[in-house]
Structures are given as structure tokens and as C-alpha cells.
Amino acid sequence: MSATLLTLKETAMRIGELCSVKWTNINVEKCTITCNQPEKNSNPRIFKVSTKLIGMIQALPHDCEKVFGASTKTSKEWNSIYRRNDLQKNLNNPRLKEIKFHTFRHWKATMEYHETRDPWHVKKFLGHKKLQNTELYIHIEETIFNAQSSEYHLKVAETAKEACELLEVGFEYVTEMEGKKLFRKRK
Numbered sequence: 001m002s003a004t005l006l007t008l009k010e011t012a013m014r015i016g017e018l019c020s021v022k023w024t025n026i027n028v029e030k031c032t033i034t035c036n037q038p039e040k041n042s043n044p045r046i047f048k049v050s051t052k053l054i055g056m057i058q059a060l061p062h063d064c065e066k067v068f069g070a071s072t073k074t075s076k077e078w079n080s081i082y083r084r085n086d087l088q089k090n091l092n093n094p095r096l097k098e099i100k101f102h103t104f105r106h107w108k109a110t111m112e113y114h115e116t117r118d119p120w121h122v123k124k125f126l127g128h129k130k131l132q133n134t135e136l137y138i139h140i141e142e143t144i145f146n147a148q149s150s151e152y153h154l155k156v157a158e159t160a161k162e163a164c165e166l167l168e169v170g171f172e173y174v175t176e177m178e179g180k181k182l183f184r185k186r187k
Contacts, residue, residue: 001080002056003053004068010108011033011049012104012105012125014105017035017038018068020036021034021067022065022066022067026054028058031048031049031051032046035127043127043129106137110140113138119131119134153187154184155185157183158179158180
């Protein structure tokens with residue numbers, strides 16, 4: 001289950017797409033997973049994933065053509081409901097019942113938009129054919145993150161080295177003024 005959930009978190013695949021992933025769709029050297037059987041008339045896509053996920057996937061049994069076993073989308077969903085209900089009872093957290101497989105897709109898409117501010121990137125990442133389908137995640141991101149402070153830490157870089165150092169610690173480039181590069185990061 002942990003490999004399933006981490007794959008959904010990193011790729012935003014739908015559970016049916018995940019169930020159709022074959023061992024030939026995993027590239028261990030490049031740390032990629034290919035989604036060749038997209039659902040809902042989406043486009044096929046290739047995801048760059050973490051080495052941790054590749055390690056978890058490699059540890060799965062190789063007794064079936066499909067990476068996540070011969071189980072169906074429905075059986076995976078029912079299995080997750082039972083596990084989620086047990087976890088909810090053990091932790092006494094009723095909100096856990098609200099988390100579904102598709103929640104991971106919404107979370108990843110929202111975070112991709114938040115990090116890139118590029119709706120076309122999110123559209124391609126999710127396999128959408130129309131930008132209109134991606135607008136939901138833009139709305140979610142704006143609702144969540146615009147509630148944050150609009151105050152910033154500001155920094156000025158005079159050299160390329162200083163600019164690189166600022167980018168490495170999370171500052172974003174804003175503009176250049178009088179030969180100096182301006183950066184900002186939310187407080």
C-alpha cells in the first residue's frame with residue numbers, strides 16, 4: 001500500500017492508470033514511470049520519480065506483468081477503505097475517512113501549479129487535453145496560498161554566484177534593476 005500511495009503522490013496518476021502500469025513502464029536508471037494507458041481520454045505521460053519510490057517498487061513481488069499486482073481498481077479502492085477506516089479508528093481522526101486515492105491527484109496538481117505558476121505545465125503533467133480541466137487546481141492553489149501573508153523577504157544579488165545561492169534557498173527571481181537582480185521569498 002505504501003508504494004501505491006507514494007506513486008500516487010509523486011505522479012498524480014488516477015488509480016486505474018496506476019493499476020495498469022507494467023514492469024516495462026518502469027525505467028530504474030532514469031527513475032521514470034510511463035503511463036501508457038491513461039483514463040478519461042487523457043494523454044499518455046512520463047513521470048520523473050524519486051529514487052526512494054523506485055526502490056520501493058523494485059522491492060515489490062515480480063510475479064505479475066503489472067507492477068501493483070493483478071488487483072483491479074475496485075479491489076484496491078475497497079482495500080484502502082478498510083485500511084483507512086482502521087487507521088481512522090486507531091488514531092481517532094475522522095478526517096482520514098475523507099482521503100481518497102484521487103485526493104493525491106488534487107494535492108499534486110495544486111502543488112505543481114504553486115511551484116511553477118504554469119497552468120500549461122500542470123495540464124501536460126496531468127494529461128489533460130483542455131486547459132479548462134486544469135483551472136480547478138489554479139483555483140485551489142489561489143484559495144490556499146493567497147490566504148498566506150503577502151509579505152516577502154527581499155534580497156539583491158550582484159553576482160551570478162549570489163543569485164544561485166538565493167535560488168538554492170527558495171528565493172524567486174523578480175526582476176533586474178540598475179544591473180542588480182532582485183529576489184523575494186514569502187515570510
